[in-house]
Amino acid sequence: MDTGLKGRTAVVPGASSGLGLAVARSLAAEGANVVLGGRRGELVREEAAKLPSAVGVEVDLTDPGATDALVGAAHDRFGPVDVLVLNGGGPPPGVAVDFTPEQLADAVALLVQPHQRLVRAVLPGMRERGFGRIVAIGSSGVQAPLERLVASNAARAALAGYLKTLAGEVAADGVTVNMVLPGRIATDRTTSIDKAAAERTGTTPEEARAQSEAGIPVGRYGNPEEFAAVVTFLASAAASYVTGEQIRCDGGLVRAH
Incomplete structure (x- = not known):
């Protein structure tokens, strides 16, 4: 399949490790x-x-100046942002x-406002130009709120509502807006969640992970x-008729339709 991404310019924050780095690669x-x-x-x-063909930029997304730094680096090095x-x-x-x-405000400042600033800068x-791909990395908590992660559940749901509304407003302009919801993907954050679960239950992180994997139909973490392959498809030219969607990549973890 020709993704049509050759020569396109993509901005990927949070790309020093984990899902962001995998998507950038x-x-x-x-x-x-x-x-x-x-x-x-x-x-x-x-x-x-x-x-x-890439450049790395040191930014803290909670700093409003991060938007200009990322988008400016893209323009200076490659041109307008397509993805x-x-x-x-x-x-x-x-x-x-x-x-x-106060905690709710902090969560919004971390998970909603920085992303909205980026969207407004490139949209x-x-x-x-009649082409754009906006793909948000969310959480399965958007559809099935996760225990003990109330800040993430609330703020990511707010971002999802904003993006769903936006998708309908810009679809006719060739811009698609989607969200990919990871379940248990093997990253540093998942490891920290397993460690926290082990501390609460008096078990080991390995036992906590095994218990978590037992609830995933495919029987393992992703x-x-x-995960990056799903994001890349949504960023591609081939996904031009997919917009306003929340697509789970979770091994069947969330049972909802």
Whole structure:
């Protein structure tokens, strides 16, 4: 399948490791120019140097200046942004009964506002050129809220609502907007969640992982490359008739339709 990504320019924040890095590598493998963003500047530059056509930019997405840094680097090095991947770190765990308005504001500042700023920066050009792909890396908690992750559940659901609304407004301009929802993918964040579960239950992280895997129909955690392949398809020319969707990549974990 011809993805039509050769020569396109993609921006991928949160790309120093985990899902973001896997997506950046996958897009680069299809011939895209990639701007990798991340707080660990040295690491993100090292990863960018391993790709055929890429640049690494040290940014903290919660800083409003991060938008200009990422989009500016794309324009300076490659040209206008064709593909925007919305990705970043998650808030700390917590339960709903203890969730404060201040914590909600912090979660929105981490998971909604930075992504909206990025969208607003690249969307006019996408619409003018008649092509654009916006793909958000979400969480299965958008559809089936996860225990002890109330901040993530609430803020990611807000982002999902914004993107779903946006998708309908820009579809006729050749811009698609989708969200991919990972379940248990083997990343550092999943490892930290398993460690936290082990501490609560008095078991080991390995036992916590085994218990988690037992609830996944395919019987294992996914790997970042499997997830990145879904994002890459949605970023491709072949996915021009897919928009406004939340696509799960979770091994069948979420049972909802």
